[in-house]
Amino acid sequence: MPIIVKDYTWSQTNSKIHIRVPLNPVSHEKVDLFPTDKYIKANFSPFLFEVFLLHDVDIKKSKCLVKEDLIILDLVKTEEIEWECLEKELTKADKMKIRQEMIEKCQAQAQQESEDRKIKKSQLDRFTVQQAMEIDSQQHNLMDSRRDAERKKAMDELEGWRVDHVENNNRICAPPPKETNGVQITELPPSEDETDDEENKKELVEEKKEFTVSAAPVNKPTPTTRKPAKTPVKSEYVEKKKQETAKRVLPKLRQTMSLEVKHTPRTFPTPSRESTADEEAAWLKNITLARRATGFVSEDLRPEEQDPQWCKIKGDEFFKNGNFLGAISAYTHGISLSDKLPSLYANRSATHFALGNFNKCLNDCSTALDLMKPPCESNRRSRAKCIARRAAALARLGYLNKAIDEMKAAGKLLPDDETIKKDIHDMERAWEQNPDSD
Structure with a gap:
């Protein structure tokens, strides 16, 4: 059974109530204090101090100090009036009712504060995820813009090279027409057979020419002399290689099969080549630490x-x-x-x-x-x-x-x-x- 403390002292001003409760010889680490607007209780086993205040006080603005041998309570009055005494005269039933009301009120207040903290934490978590997703989106857009710029630059350079190459080929393949004694000579481009056969290109020295008379009529056309075409020289080595190629047996075609590709699982939607691994690892570490701060994590436990x-x-x-x-x-x-x-x-x-x-x-x-x-x-x-x-x-x-x-x-x-x-x-x-x- 607890021992009720009666040797406390109190004083008052127009706005405050000062209460002094002795603690000897109990250590202040064992003091269990329960202050409310109407009822104050201090339990330091085996002693018990409780008081049912005459009027209400503002407990949020009040102060409590626990020293080695003393509890100091500075209570702020809700109304600046002088109290005739510190405690009400109540029956046992009234005391029980006030205790129960204060306990229910404190429990409801604690539950409301807990719900508010949960809502605030949920909002902060949602804001953190949104910010992380926005940063990832910005980095992805930056990478896309840089890649598109490099692609456009390479395509422009390739197009410029292609235009220059075509112009050079046109200049080589279409030389200016030549004139000889009133006769205009036009050189024809090489035929497809001649372009395909490299040996014929080397052996043919002169190309076929077509003569068109564009000047005044001439009685006797100037005869054209053609050199005989050279016969190609056969090579034993080339003939041998051709025979080996003809006799070569090719391997069978490969059979078609299905290949299953498994990608490494990733937490972030961006590919690994476009992600910053260090920043992702730091983010995942912070999330894991936050989960562990709230309780056990199943993957951290042994069987x-x-x-x-x-x-x-x-x-x-x-x-x-x-x-x-x-x-x-x-x-x-x-x-x-x-x-x-x-x-x-x-x-x-x-x-x-x-x-x-x-x-x-x-x-x-x-x-x-x-x-x-x-x-x-x-x-x-x-x-x-x-x-x-x-x-x-x-x-x-x-x-x-x-x-x-x-x-x-x-x-x-x-x-x-x-x-x-x-x-x-x-x-x-x-x-x-x-x-x-x-």
């Missing part, structure tokens, strides 16, 4: 870490070594894998109780008891432990009447347990000394 029973054993080891936060992480990961094991909730409730998280301890105990159905002899001891732990958490929260009922229920399941009998006796004595504790 045995995917077993909820293994998570329970690991959490038990952490609990025995005093690493309560590690134990809670192990139990929570096991629950995410399978939420049907009551032992995970029961052991996590014990860890929350050791850390002083009594509300979370109550929730886990209730969930574990819901999963231990139907009640039987094999889970009788486990149910008794969960009920006793829930009774202890209720006592720490100040609900002694409910805690006594819970502890008696645990005693019915384990009638020979001396620890439960002693706890029932201590709670009943505490209730007799201070019946208004809950």
